[in-house]
Amino acid sequence: MTVPRRIQPEARGAALIMALLVVALATMLSTTLFFRQDVWLRQVDTQRDQAQTRIIAGAGIAWARAVLAYDTRTSVSDHLGEAWAITVPTTRVEDGEIAGQVTDEQGKWNLNNLLAGDGSVSAANMEVFRRLLVLLRLSPELAATLADWLDKDSEPSAGGAEDAYYLAQPQPYRSANRILTDVDGLLRVRGFDANVVERLRPHVTALPGYHRANVNTASEFVLSALLPDMQPSEIRQMIAQRERIPFRDFVDFRARLPRSEIAPNQELLDTRSRYFTVLIRARYGRAGLTTEALLERPGRDWPLVVWQKYQ
Numbered sequence: 001m002t003v004p005r006r007i008q009p010e011a012r013g014a015a016l017i018m019a020l021l022v023v024a025l026a027t028m029l030s031t032t033l034f035f036r037q038d039v040w041l042r043q044v045d046t047q048r049d050q051a052q053t054r055i056i057a058g059a060g061i062a063w064a065r066a067v068l069a070y071d072t073r074t075s076v077s078d079h080l081g082e083a084w085a086i087t088v089p090t091t092r093v094e095d096g097e098i099a100g101q102v103t104d105e106q107g108k109w110n111l112n113n114l115l116a117g118d119g120s121v122s123a124a125n126m127e128v129f130r131r132l133l134v135l136l137r138l139s140p141e142l143a144a145t146l147a148d149w150l151d152k153d154s155e156p157s158a159g160g161a162e163d164a165y166y167l168a169q170p171q172p173y174r175s176a177n178r179i180l181t182d183v184d185g186l187l188r189v190r191g192f193d194a195n196v197v198e199r200l201r202p203h204v205t206a207l208p209g210y211h212r213a214n215v216n217t218a219s220e221f222v223l224s225a226l227l228p229d230m231q232p233s234e235i236r237q238m239i240a241q242r243e244r245i246p247f248r249d250f251v252d253f254r255a256r257l258p259r260s261e262i263a264p265n266q267e268l269l270d271t272r273s274r275y276f277t278v279l280i281r282a283r284y285g286r287a288g289l290t291t292e293a294l295l296e297r298p299g300r301d302w303p304l305v306v307w308q309k310y311q
């Protein structure tokens, strides 16, 4: 995605994220200099490389948390012109390298929004998911199947599936009856094979609880699913417009809609985000690793790591 010109943080944002990265790396690397004394044994070499790689990756996660903490203090909304959205290209550090990217998870539609706050199925979000599935040329019936997987009861809804289906499989298991912890959790739900999940993956996320999508960062597909009153051309215009001037809040968003007949549902939409993922690629000597973490930014506090995976 191109960074919009007028709101581009330009050199200042890039300098900021690089400065925070250098601080994070300096802190982490200074603790491990003793590894260098052990170069006489190849096995120790390998262990050193792996340890240094993990340290560089850890510094990358710390960097992302620092950038997001800075953003909280300096802005009221979250959009793609901010410093956190700048991709850090492969950068040399000591004898290794690091690359990183932060993604707004609320630029995607949260699969767990199928359950409203009280645990019942959210009719508005069922409609959003059905529309998203159709836009992606997938069966809208998958919405009912996922709602059954998430909801507490074991009564299949129309077109859905509960224990009776899953227990009849060659390797039987039960319906989760709880929210997904990650998008890969879909693979256990009837009808969500690897192809379906890969088609959905760029547009969906699995966050703890109910979290609205950010209209400043949402993809064209997600916006179309959230705003059924809008024409595809109007959605594209909105994306071009938000790159010049991001939406400050819901009132600003509603005021800038192209037609008065468009009725956005505030329960589905936001202009700022609480959840981000950071993807870090680190390399040192012969070792390399890729790690991804889900970060939660609660209010004005330092972001927390919800989960971290190594690939």
Ligand SMILES: [Ca+2]
Pocket: 071, 072, 075, 076, 077, 078, 079, 082
């Ligand atoms: Ca922000």
Ligand SMILES: [Ca+2]
Pocket: 147, 148, 149, 150, 151, 152, 153, 154, 155, 162, 175, 177
């Ligand atoms: Ca259920």
